Amino acid sequence: MATELTERENEAAPVMEVRNVEKHFDPSSNVIEKLRARLSPDSRSKIRAVDGVDLTLEKEQVQGVIGESGCGKSTLLLTLIGEHLPSEGELLYKGNPVSEFSKADWKQFRREVQIIFQDPFNAINPHFTVRQTLKEPLRIHNIDQTEERIREVLEQVQLRPAEQYIDRHESELSGGEKQRVAIARALIVDPEVILADEPVSMLDVSTQASVLELLEDLTTEYGASMMYVSHDLSTVSYVCDRVNVMYLGRLVEKAPTKEIINNPKHPYTQALIRAIPIPDPHFEREWTQIKGAVGDAQDLPTGCRFKDRCPERMDICDERPLLRPVDGDGGHEAACHLYYDHEDVVAASATDGHAGVDAE
Amino acid sequence: MADSLLEVTNLDVTYRTKRDSVQAVSNASFSIESNGYFGLVGESGCGKSTLARAVMNSLDTNGEISGGEIRYRGDPIHNLSDREYKNSVRWDEIAFIPQSAMNSLDPLTTVQNQALEIAQAHKDWSNEKTLEKLRELFDIVGLPQSRIADYPHQFSGGMKQRAIIALSLLLDPSLVIADEPTTALDVIMQDQLLKYLDELRQERDFSLLMITHDIAVVFELCDSIAVMHGGQIAETGGITDVFDEPRHPYSILLQRAFPDVRFPDRSLEQIEGTPPPLSGSVDYCTFADRCPWAEPDCRDGAPPLEPVGGDASHLTSCIRSDEMEELAASHLEGRSTGESSVQSIQGSEQ
Numbered sequence: 001m002a003t004e005l006t007e008r009e010n011e012a013a014p015v016m017e018v019r020n021v022e023k024h025f026d027p028s029s030n031v032i033e034k035l036r037a038r039l040s041p042d043s044r045s046k047i048r049a050v051d052g053v054d055l056t057l058e059k060e061q062v063q064g065v066i067g068e069s070g071c072g073k074s075t076l077l078l079t080l081i082g083e084h085l086p087s088e089g090e091l092l093y094k095g096n097p098v099s100e101f102s103k104a105d106w107k108q109f110r111r112e113v114q115i116i117f118q119d120p121f122n123a124i125n126p127h128f129t130v131r132q133t134l135k136e137p138l139r140i141h142n143i144d145q146t147e148e149r150i151r152e153v154l155e156q157v158q159l160r161p162a163e164q165y166i167d168r169h170e171s172e173l174s175g176g177e178k179q180r181v182a183i184a185r186a187l188i189v190d191p192e193v194i195l196a197d198e199p200v201s202m203l204d205v206s207t208q209a210s211v212l213e214l215l216e217d218l219t220t221e222y223g224a225s226m227m228y229v230s231h232d233l234s235t236v237s238y239v240c241d242r243v244n245v246m247y248l249g250r251l252v253e254k255a256p257t258k259e260i261i262n263n264p265k266h267p268y269t270q271a272l273i274r275a276i277p278i279p280d281p282h283f284e285r286e287w288t289q290i291k292g293a294v295g296d297a298q299d300l301p302t303g304c305r306f307k308d309r310c311p312e313r314m315d316i317c318d319e320r321p322l323l324r325p326v327d328g329d330g331g332h333e334a335a336c337h338l339y340y341d342h343e344d345v346v347a348a349s350a351t352d353g354h355a356g357v358d359a360e
Numbered sequence: 361m362a363d364s365l366l367e368v369t370n371l372d373v374t375y376r377t378k379r380d381s382v383q384a385v386s387n388a389s390f391s392i393e394s395n396g397y398f399g400l401v402g403e404s405g406c407g408k409s410t411l412a413r414a415v416m417n418s419l420d421t422n423g424e425i426s427g428g429e430i431r432y433r434g435d436p437i438h439n440l441s442d443r444e445y446k447n448s449v450r451w452d453e454i455a456f457i458p459q460s461a462m463n464s465l466d467p468l469t470t471v472q473n474q475a476l477e478i479a480q481a482h483k484d485w486s487n488e489k490t491l492e493k494l495r496e497l498f499d500i501v502g503l504p505q506s507r508i509a510d511y512p513h514q515f516s517g518g519m520k521q522r523a524i525i526a527l528s529l530l531l532d533p534s535l536v537i538a539d540e541p542t543t544a545l546d547v548i549m550q551d552q553l554l555k556y557l558d559e560l561r562q563e564r565d566f567s568l569l570m571i572t573h574d575i576a577v578v579f580e581l582c583d584s585i586a587v588m589h590g591g592q593i594a595e596t597g598g599i600t601d602v603f604d605e606p607r608h609p610y611s612i613l614l615q616r617a618f619p620d621v622r623f624p625d626r627s628l629e630q631i632e633g634t635p636p637p638l639s640g641s642v643d644y645c646t647f648a649d650r651c652p653w654a655e656p657d658c659r660d661g662a663p664p665l666e667p668v669g670g671d672a673s674h675l676t677s678c679i680r681s682d683e684m685e686e687l688a689a690s691h692l693e694g695r696s697t698g699e700s701s702v703q704s705i706q707g708s709e710q
Contacts, residue, residue, distance in 0.1 A: 068546035204403040209628035237624040275551035277576035279618045281599040287555035293516045
């Protein structure tokens, strides 16, 4: 058997990294369509849910991915957890490509990388008590299933006193408590990476704040890294160090959270931030100028994918914009023609048909 | 208040269950002015949707209005039979946009045929007149006129939502009740919809009762608000009154719990606990168990909805409302007044 993943760990490598990862889906739903697709492969008929994304998650870092529904953020998350294998590109965990993982590596990966789902109402087995829910991962990963560990993790997620919750069934918990149990289930195996898919969007505002705070504490106190996916920048800003903005399968902007709120560069990011309602009747926000909806992932425009809705559209937007550093703090990058020399990009895309994020 | 379009007075709604009864709405009072936009906010289970269903005369079969009254243009509507309500109020006067409106279009019928069906049931319009109206409304909500003949699945989520709004306005109702109309939408789509709703009131004379958990949307779109908790109206009034001088602990805390993208560094308020189960008769303040300022008296009798400082348009149901400014001082200070710490989000002060 190959060396254990732990022994091959590269201390300097980021916890998780995706390099130019793509995930395409075949929309054909029956045998005839599938055959037709195979006989005449036409790339346009594929749904390009994630299309050339580079991301690096450092140890103890919390990164957010924001975008509207259909932008590919959930697909990206499922690719990160190994649920979808990338169609192109590579997913690296602690410097090791998952494509070379052995069965044992996968098991270790599945212990160290945990996911928290959007909908706590359907994420927990209704027949299980809280104790059984929390024992299950310990049993699967052959970790001591001690009562102490279960109680300890319940305390961590602020379900106190633990005795009051440990024998309850899912139906006896409120929405916020369910999400805490789901978080406890992820935490009980001491994960290195937590992937969270809109973890507070189904919760009431009064509980939202406490779950956000809990997630933030967990990453700062227990040294886990987190990838937080959401459509809502106003909650992301409370948890994340860095934010990545995604539009139709591609990252259009990356920056530290404060920087992206203070100084958004990409017209899409600007629109996204300006569309957030402000809870203050004295504040006169202008309604959005953006028209239409996110395009169809099956029929994508060439060049910039936001161009048809963009207020700044130029001729050059028919070329694919590169994710390039822009003025600003802490590694701010944007993929927009407004921010770099056009002669460069024409030259770059001429030499490299697949110009883009990998052209750095 | 003679010019009130909808007036709800001391309304109780009770659901019968096998074992006992649940009082989902207790002693609720508020009124909507003609051409007013009214926001009803609260957490899930607070009774806001039940209240809307009571106004729509479409409570579930085990639910009934057990006290109080609902008046529309001065006439009581809470005691109408199903048939009377259908003939004289629904669609013509009050139209309803249900929660998850995106799934409430008939998937097997084109939007124009659904419009014809509605019009035939309530008006003696010619088909051409109905379709002409629908085209006009599609224009107003920002959908291409040519698409009235489409099936619902040919629309995106946001377009379906707008198609429903167009249908709800078809018979020129004076009041539209919308239950979480933007919740399923992305921020940009939500903003597009809010923009249309905002423009609509300049184009036609109608009122909106918007039910939502999102207090930010209400502060941006509506002129009046009611905050509900555990079946009781905690506070109601003009949005600036409720924002500037909140006098119920729940509306104070709720406002501070809401994330504000202008202030990413501000810590969010947490409201511990959950509302009580509301079984039997609710003769206590339903917020008392979660309230940092509760006293024994709060559990002794339901607090009456009373004017704040003699202002009949701003009401709150807290027995300590007079002291609240002092008690909650630390929660009220440092609040924004139209400014943003973030340069990219600049607005103009009202």
